[in-house]
């Protein structure tokens with residue numbers, strides 16, 4: 001027996017001897033009966049397996065032991081140690097993107113009240129997240145990266161104390177005992193994993209491994225925590241899980257718990273368990289397939305040689321800058337690390353952006369991409385190849401790049417003195433608040449940058465992550481759209497396909513969340529959210545409040561649209577309310593749930609070229625700008641007869657009616673992007 005385990009047993013023995021008998025809680029479930037546990041929300045037991053969520057969107061399920069267990073010594077603040085182990089699986093559905101995760105939890109209450117679906121994981125909701133009166137300890141297995149909760153990636157394990165912002169988290173996986181490097185485990189691939197969670201001597205240890213494997217010695221997470229303020233004297237213990245617009249099945253196959261005997265986990269049966277992995281798509285050995293393969297290979301070869309040619313050409317141009325940069329690095333070899341760390345000027349999709357200074361004194365933005373942290377090289381090459389060749393006054397220019405140590409890459413951008421737009425919108429003192437004119441100019445410039453991406457090059461470029469933190473402001477307060485880390489190039493006619501959701505919650509179009517398929521219309525949606533954000537001075541997702549789009553939509557319905565504008569702007573007076581409303585209408589139209597109702601970037605850019613939307617009649621008609629006017633009136637609702645059977649409804653429908661109408665009749669889930677953003 002290993003040393004820590006002996007200590008543990010002694011410790012346990014001591015607690016057992018000093019505690020009264022009722023504090024003991026031990027159970028082992030190899031499979032579940034309905035009498036074993038209490039089920040809440042959508043949780044069920046199927047073939048002795050706990051299934052927390054259904055195949056519906058926004059499903060929440062929770063399973064708790066039917067009685068409270070004692071977690072503290074009587075009349076004392078000393079928290080009893082415990083040890084628990086369980087086997088879980090997140091089973092994907094064919095053709096659906098999987099989400100959102102499972103949480104093991106201690107909670108003072110039964111039921112699912114106070115919890116939301118999607119990235120709230122059925123654990124907390126908008127308003128109570130982070131409130132210390134929750135008295136909840138959770139260990140989350142989360143497959144969606146939510147920036148709001150500072151998630152590290154879309155496949156992590158985290159320890160949550162009263163909040164979805166984890167106390168600590170780590171990529172899912174384990175360190176093998178043979179000293180080999182960390183083995184990543186993909187949570188949502190349907191495999192069965194065993195987890196061990198121990199609380200002893202004021203520290204929580206979380207360990208995981210593929211089922212059937214011996215428990216690794218080194219825990220994945222080991223975090224000192226004093227739970228005496230978190231736990232009540234007695235707590236419920238169990239699991240909770242949720243789906244969002246992304247769906248997967250969340251299953252618990254076995255569970256043991258003890259606060260007296262830390263060997264109970266060894267009694268979990270790990271063999272002969274069902275697997276929930278999706279069958280691999282069979283390879284068709286038909287002639288058509290072979291022919292396709294040959295054509296495919298030839299195509300790839302052709303594309304590669306074209307890219308190689310372009311890169312050779314490009315390298316010649318970049319060499320000079322590269323040399324310059326290497327000099328710079330030589331001179332700063334020792335200070336380099338420090339210099340880079342001290343001057344974070346922004347955080348892009350793939351890494352932090354730092355301020356750098358060339359020996360000659362010119363300032364640059366430096367972005368460092370480390371290979372392990374992101375999709376690494378591939379995203380980088382894509383970024384270089386698209387950014388390097390795209391030149392436009394409203395895009396952040398790439399000056400050069402170089403490869404640092406193994407796997408670490410550095411991009412050098414033009415330096416943007418005034419930082420990112422979100423900082424200016426939200427984190428500024430009174431005197432620096434952006435004026436209305438500045439705001440509309442910024443929107444106009446971003447629109448012109450996106451327009452160039454969509455139509456200005458021989459091949460359509462999707463940005464995929466339009467948001468305020470990706471808009472940078474130069475010395476003259478001109479807006480430049482940056483961070484093409486997510487951009488991919490597409491031939492005009494080719495359908496863009498991807499199976500991974502990239503982008504930022506709050507800016508994702510509903511159809512994108514459903515299909516994972518980006519398009520020009522999904523970029524337009526993101527731009528629509530940006531318009532609303534800039535005009536209203538509110539973040540797309542703000543804890544405890546309805547999502548921005550929903551909120552503005554509702555104000556339109558109540559004919560109070562003008563109150564949406566940033567109150568600090570209103571306080572200054574002199575606002576042209578009609579103009580403000582026109583811009584808000586445009587924002588709502590761009591962020592319309594129905595992709596076909598959204599204008600094109602051409603139309604949007606045209607809008608800003610006119611006197612902030614004073615489009616002349618004939619041109620307006622031509623561009624579909626009549627939609628804008630309709631936004632103003634109740635006519636817009638009659639454009640969607642499928643939503644409003646009555647046709648000429650006398651009042652604006654509620655947001656809920658629109659949402660429901662759209663998802664019922666058009667299978668476009670308006671709520672998904674919005675609720676996903678919660």
Ligand SMILES: *[C@@H]1O[C@H](CO)[C@@H](O)[C@H](O)[C@H]1NC(C)=O
Nearest residue numbers: 040041042054055056059060
């Ligand atoms: C899931 O739970 C919700 C609310 O608890 C309920 O409205 C819904 O009908 C349930 N779905 C299923 C499939 O049981």
Ligand SMILES: *[C@@H]1O[C@H](CO)[C@@H](O)[C@H](O)[C@H]1NC(C)=O
Nearest residue numbers: 018019020021073074075076
């Ligand atoms: C704990 O405190 C309660 C009252 O506060 C008292 O009735 C009880 O006897 C105490 N129990 C022990 C074990 O001291």
Ligand SMILES: *[C@@H]1O[C@H](CO)[C@@H](O)[C@H](O)[C@H]1NC(C)=O
Nearest residue numbers: 113114115125126127128544
């Ligand atoms: C969150 O849950 C609490 C109960 O814990 C409830 O009072 C509150 O209304 C909920 N908020 C939202 C936004 O659902």
Ligand SMILES: *[C@@H]1O[C@H](CO)[C@@H](O)[C@H](O)[C@H]1NC(C)=O
Nearest residue numbers: 127128129130131132133134
């Ligand atoms: C935390 O929750 C309690 C009880 O629900 C509530 O009274 C309190 O206002 C909340 N605190 C914050 C900061 O939201």
Ligand SMILES: *[C@@H]1O[C@H](CO)[C@@H](O)[C@H](O)[C@H]1NC(C)=O
Nearest residue numbers: 004008198200205218219222
């Ligand atoms: C928890 O992890 C730490 C660090 O690896 C280790 O020292 C400690 O013994 C572990 N505790 C238990 C109960 O396994």
Ligand SMILES: *[C@@H]1O[C@H](CO)[C@@H](O)[C@H](O)[C@H]1NC(C)=O
Nearest residue numbers: 077078201202226227228229
């Ligand atoms: C934990 O916190 C409680 C109350 O805040 C305190 O009495 C106790 O000494 C703390 N325990 C440790 C091990 O720090």
Ligand SMILES: *[C@@H]1O[C@H](CO)[C@@H](O)[C@H](O)[C@H]1NC(C)=O
Nearest residue numbers: 028261262263264265266267
């Ligand atoms: C602890 O649990 C193990 C495995 O279930 C069992 O073999 C052992 O007898 C238990 N020890 C005590 C003291 O209950």
